[in-house]
Amino acid sequence: MIIVNTGNGKGKTTSAIGQIIRALGHGQKVCLIQLFKGKSFYGEQKILQKLENLSFFNFAPKHPYCFGNKGHQAAKSECLKALKFVKKVAKGRKKYDLVVLDEFNIALRDGYIKLKVLLKVINELNLKSNVIITGRCAPRLLITSADIVTEMQEIKHHFNIGIKSKMGIEY
Amino acid sequence: MIIVNTGNGKGKTTSAIGQIIRALGHGQKVCLIQLFKGKSFYGEQKILQKLENLSFFNFAPKHPYCFGNKGHQAAKSECLKALKFVKKVAKGRKKYDLVVLDEFNIALRDGYIKLKVLLKVINELNLKSNVIITGRCAPRLLITSADIVTEMQEIKHHFNIGIKSKMGIEY
Numbered sequence: 001m002i003i004v005n006t007g008n009g010k011g012k013t014t015s016a017i018g019q020i021i022r023a024l025g026h027g028q029k030v031c032l033i034q035l036f037k038g039k040s041f042y043g044e045q046k047i048l049q050k051l052e053n054l055s056f057f058n059f060a061p062k063h064p065y066c067f068g069n070k071g072h073q074a075a076k077s078e079c080l081k082a083l084k085f086v087k088k089v090a091k092g093r094k095k096y097d098l099v100v101l102d103e104f105n106i107a108l109r110d111g112y113i114k115l116k117v118l119l120k121v122i123n124e125l126n127l128k129s130n131v132i133i134t135g136r137c138a139p140r141l142l143i144t145s146a147d148i149v150t151e152m153q154e155i156k157h158h159f160n161i162g163i164k165s166k167m168g169i170e171y
Numbered sequence: 172m173i174i175v176n177t178g179n180g181k182g183k184t185t186s187a188i189g190q191i192i193r194a195l196g197h198g199q200k201v202c203l204i205q206l207f208k209g210k211s212f213y214g215e216q217k218i219l220q221k222l223e224n225l226s227f228f229n230f231a232p233k234h235p236y237c238f239g240n241k242g243h244q245a246a247k248s249e250c251l252k253a254l255k256f257v258k259k260v261a262k263g264r265k266k267y268d269l270v271v272l273d274e275f276n277i278a279l280r281d282g283y284i285k286l287k288v289l290l291k292v293i294n295e296l297n298l299k300s301n302v303i304i305t306g307r308c309a310p311r312l313l314i315t316s317a318d319i320v321t322e323m324q325e326i327k328h329h330f331n332i333g334i335k336s337k338m339g340i341e342y
């Protein structure tokens with residue numbers, strides 16, 4: 001099953017984290033591959049690193065947008081490393097019940113990963129795992145391939161009245 | 172801060188669970204109060220019960236809709252117990268950084284809890300905690316009071332082509 005969490009609202013990654021906790025609770029094996037999230041900036045990363053049956057990997061810790069629009073080439077090269085790793089997971093012997101590709105839609109949007117290539121890998125993963133892809137701007141073809149698609153739509157957000165991101169809420 | 176996860180799509184509760192994991196990762200104290208979710212049916216419940224700094228409570232385990240539309244009175248009485256408990260949390264000495272009221276929008280929708288009463292308690296809670304309220308059909312007044320509102324909008328769901336709920340995905 002292919003699940004996509006997209007849209008401009010809050011809840012895409014946190015919902016994927018919730019799905020991971022749900023799957024782990026049933027004794028399922030989970031692989032989480034994150035892009036652009038650092039290694040221990042987000043609170044959940046500190047908990048996830050300790051959970052049994054969860055393999056957790058990070059690539060491209062710094063998105064150029066958050067770091068002065070520099071380093072597009074470095075980000076692209078890191079995303080391609082991540083893609084290579086996902087291919088290995090898809091072809092590997094280890095069976096995960098759930099594979100989460102966090103923020104991979106952003107890597108597609110920014111041209112770091114080609115949609116056609118990622119779709120092929122997702123379809124391979126889908127032969128043995130449920131797959132969740134998160135990030136705003138999910139491309140139409142990914143939506144067409146998916147079984148469940150949710151658009152997290154921002155109705156209201158405190159950022160819009162100038163409030164900065166808060167620990168425990170946004171990170 | 173008051174956060175509302177609503178809409179007909181997937182991700183309202185799982186996103187709240189992700190927020191809990193995020194907050195716990197920063198050493199924050201969290202209180203989760205669930206309605207209509209049983210006690211160990213959902214995978215996440217098995218993990219959440221074991222996490223440090225999380226107080227986890229269940230009320231009204233059976234929603235009448237899922238159990239043959241019987242027992243509205245019992246569900247209402249359980250929801251009122253839950254409300255009483257939330258009031259105790261709001262007035263209590265223990266300081267939670269985050270309080271999650273899972274599916275309380277459903278208790279409002281079905282008339283088990285009065286909006287005016289719940290809003291008062293939420294505003295009290297909000298003096299010392301971040302508060303997340305989940306469930307479809309969030310009422311307009313709750314949205315007005317909130318700082319962040321996300322509508323989880325269903326773009327596509329496998330239920331609609333007759334596929335039943337799956338372990339690790341829907342529960």
